[in-house]
Amino acid sequence: MTLHTDWTLNETAARRDNFYAASQSKFIPFKDPMVFKKGSMQYLWDVEGRKYTDLLGMNVCISVGHSHPKVVAAAMAQAQELTHCTTMFYHPVPAHFAEELAATMPNPDGDIEWVVHFTNSGSEAIDLAMTMARSYTGNLDLLALRTAYHGPTAAAQSITGISGWRHPGMPGNVAFVAEPNQYRGIFGAGVDPYLDEIERTINTATTGQIAGMFIESVQGYGGIIEMPHGYMSGAAERVRAAGGLLIADEVQAGFGRTGDHMWGFERDGVIPDIVVMAKGIGNGFPLGAVVARKHIAAPMAEKFMFHTYGANPTSCAAGRAVLQVIREDKIQENARTVGAALLERLRALKHKHEAIGDVRGRGLMLAIEMVKDRKTKEPDPQTTAAVFEACRDSGLILSKSGAFQSCLRMVPPMCLSLQDVDQVHDGLDRAFSSL
Known part of the structure; x- marks a missing residue:
């Protein structure tokens, strides 16, 4: 038909x-x-x-x-065998993909165990990362950057610093700090004033103990605002001192797009606690993921968390092919x-x-x-x-x-x-x- x-x-x-x-x-x-x-x-x-x-x-x-012919072929081959398999059952394709994604994460001393939770989209991944940070730390308050965009779901909107994306009824416990925009930032060029602002915001707009801070290594919808050298590492120090986690939103900047590294945050030599990814992960097939340090993800096992099409084997087959193409065709170098x-x-x-x-x-x-x-x-x-x-x-x-x-x-x-x-x-x- x-x-x-x-x-x-x-x-x-x-x-x-x-x-x-x-x-x-x-x-x-x-x-x-x-x-x-x-x-x-x-x-x-x-x-x-x-x-x-x-x-x-x-x-x-x-x-x-x-x-891309390799991505399309991988997805078609899987779809013809089994288009979807709920995560209640085991399937080797998303299991392999989780292993391969974890292997792309920085692990200089070999002592970080990275684990993966697949979602349907980047916004859902952001929501999950928020819940994961709050579950692990026991704190509610989160920090985000002005002019940041993290997604259209209610929770993701709450950490989005652009009014045109914010609708009524968003959850609270979010404080915004000035983005270190080197062209038109409120403190001008430089890094230290923006790091000082993180400390001031923690001391004045939170309980003093926070769940974490979300940062895009390069703000996408915000107008391609790159975090200057020293900002993400400096933010990590201040956030962790207040009991929180550094959460890198790599939805737009990840998968080699910045050219220098697989992940945009790597340029600053910082290793986040949680990494959110989507968009380019599937080359157009709907998919997102949260990659976290294993001990940080562990408390989530106390309650159910389910994404209907998360770990969909067809999308994950496409994702595996994307990683293969990036590696074999030298996409990052290009x-x-x-x-x-x-x-x-x-x-x-x-x-x-x-x-x-x-x-x-x-x-x-x-x-x-x-x-x-x-x-x-x-x-x-x-x-x-x-x-x-x-x-x-x-x-x-x-x-x-x-x-x-x-x-x-x-x-x-x-x-x-x-x-x-x-x-x-x-x-x-x-x-x-x-x-």
Whole structure:
């Protein structure tokens, strides 16, 4: 039996308008809708057959390439045998994947036992990490960074520091600290003032004993804000002194995307207590995970915790293939090399276009921030939106991001090539020049 699917743009848009809830239909990027029909590695084709370079990676979910043949083959082979198996029963595919994920974690002295809990999504993984930290420490208070994004579920929203993502009814016991934004942070450049703020916040906005602190090594939706050297390690010292855990949110920055390391936090030489991952873990197959030190995860055994599709063998088969591709195809090295080349070209654009206030990033996590005036650094979401729309005409798909929607965020599939760099630069140049 073949179900009829109407691929026409107008009919697809009409069905969304009529049958999607407002909460789901709001999240659209362009003024005019578009329908993608095909993807291959770093490229997309819309329903009219026009080709685009994907600089968004479908919200960072496509790590090694759209419809990567090795990932698709692994998932298809598993789906044909057994599409889903609840975690109440044993299955070797997620068990192998847990072992392989644990092996990617830092363990310099060989004395850290890492364990894995698979979830359906990154937001669920964040929720689980919150519960795990509170269960282990016995403390309720959590710290998070302003302009951080950790997910749309009620608990994940509570540690998200962007008002546009926060809905009524979120749980409490969360205090926010200033993010160490080296371009527009409230304490300017540097690290120490931001670390001092952690201590002040613990002493004034918590009981003095905390469950932990969530940090993205590179803030994604926040506008590609990289944690400066010394921040995560310094935060870990202060948080642990207050009884808490360091929880690294690697949902966007993980799996080699920053180029230097498999995990973004490794650049600072820090080893978290809990690591949250999702998005690129399955290259588009729905999956998330919490990887924690074994003794920290142990208290969770006292009560049930279940995720219906967590450890789904089809998604885990895709995840195993992702790790294999990252290793065999040198994806992390490609992210470092191509990302550095693209960053250099973005800096050239900054010299040419006054609307660009800052260019930043590492590996294939890059951003251009627009300002109305380079001296005042006043955000310019209007110019950002105009350039964003013009990029579509240049065959580029990216995203508006940042607390003020004044950043163009580039997080492409990590198979983006050096040959693509010129095309991306020229497309962005045309978009800015068309204003």
